[in-house]
Amino acid sequence: MRRAGTLSLQRRLQSGKPGVVIDGFTGVGGNAIQFARMHCKVVAIDIDPLKIELAINNAKIYGVESRIHFVVGDFLQQASSLKADVVFLSPPWGGPSYKNVKKFTLDLLKPKDGYSIFQIIRKITRNIIMFLPHNVDLLQVKELAWLSYPPLPLELKLEINLRIYLLLMAMIQIEENYVQNNLKGITAYFGNTARASRLR
Ligand SMILES: C[S@@+](CC[C@H](N)C(=O)[O-])C[C@H]1O[C@@H](n2cnc3c(N)ncnc32)[C@H](O)[C@@H]1O
Numbered sequence: 547m548r549r550a551g552t553l554s555l556q557r558r559l560q561s562g563k564p565g566v567v568i569d570g571f572t573g574v575g576g577n578a579i580q581f582a583r584m585h586c587k588v589v590a591i592d593i594d595p596l597k598i599e600l601a602i603n604n605a606k607i608y609g610v611e612s613r614i615h616f617v618v619g620d621f622l623q624q625a626s627s628l629k630a631d632v633v634f635l636s637p638p639w640g641g642p643s644y645k646n647v648k649k650f651t652l653d654l655l656k657p658k659d660g661y662s663i664f665q666i667i668r669k670i671t672r673n674i675i676m677f678l679p680h681n682v683d684l685l686q687v688k689e690l691a692w693l694s695y696p697p698l699p700l701e702l703k704l705e706i707n708l709r710i711y712l713l714l715m716a717m718i719q720i721e722e723n724y725v726q727n728n729l730k731g732i733t734a735y736f737g738n739t740a741r742a743s744r745l746r
Contacts, residue, residue: 565631568670570621575601575614577634577677582610589630590614591621622658625666632739633667636677650679652686664690672737680729684720687734691718 567586569578574597578590582605592598595618605611617624638656652660655678667674678687719740721733 566629567632567634568621568628568630569634569636570625570667571635571637572601572616573597573636575604577636578614579605579608579610581634582613583608586613586632588614589617589628591617591619591624593618593620622663622666625670628670630670632673632675633670634675634677635663635667637663639679644679644681647681650682652683652690660686660690661693664693668693673739674736675739676734676736677723678732678734680722680731682732684732687720687732688718690734691736 565586566589567578567581568589568591569581570591572578572590572592575590578588578601581588590598590601592601598616598618601614602611602616605614605616637660639650640654640656644650644654647654655663658666660676660678664674664676676687717736717740719735721735722729723731723733
C-alpha cells in the first residue's frame, strides 16, 4: 500500500535538509516511519499508549527507532511547547461515517475542528502537511492557507487581494492518494512543503 503522499514527500524533503518532523497523530507509525526512512528526526505523538507501543514495534522492524522520539500524550495540549521544521497530521476523521457525507467539512475532524487544529499547529511552523478524507471540502482546505498569515488592514486587503490570493494558491498543493485505484484521501501541503516541488 502506498502511504499518504510518501513518494512526493520524498521529493519534497530531498530538496532541503530534512530536519525535525512532528507527527501529531502517529497511530501505529506508518507515516512517522516513512519520515524517519527519509532521514528526518521525528517526534511521534499519540494519545493512545497501545498505538505508541505498536508504533515502536513497527519502527524496530524498519530499523528506524533511533530516529523517532515517541511520546504518549495529547498533541494539541503539547503543541505550544513544541518546535519543528514540518508538522504532519493525520487526524481522526470520526470513524467510517465520513464516507456518508457528500462534502466532509473541516468541523467534522477530531479531536477539534480543522480550523482550530490548523491555528494551533500554525504556531509551530508554516510547513504543514495534512492527510484528509477524499471527500473533504477543498475550498475550506484552501482557506486554511489564509490562516497562515497575520490579518491585514481592510484597505490593504482590498488593494492587494488578488495578488495575495494568487500567492496563497502557490503556498498550498493538494495531492490525491489512491489505494488500488480508489481515491482514499488527499494530502494538503502548506508553506515550504508546497513550494519545495517547484524548486526542482
Ligand atoms: C487516523 S489515526 C493516525 C494514523 C497514522 N497516520 C498511521 O499511519 O497509523 C489518528 C490517531 O490520532 C490519535 N489521537 C486522537 N486524538 C489525539 C490527540 N489529542 N493527541 C494525539 N493523538 C491523538 C488516535 O489515537 C489515532 O491513533
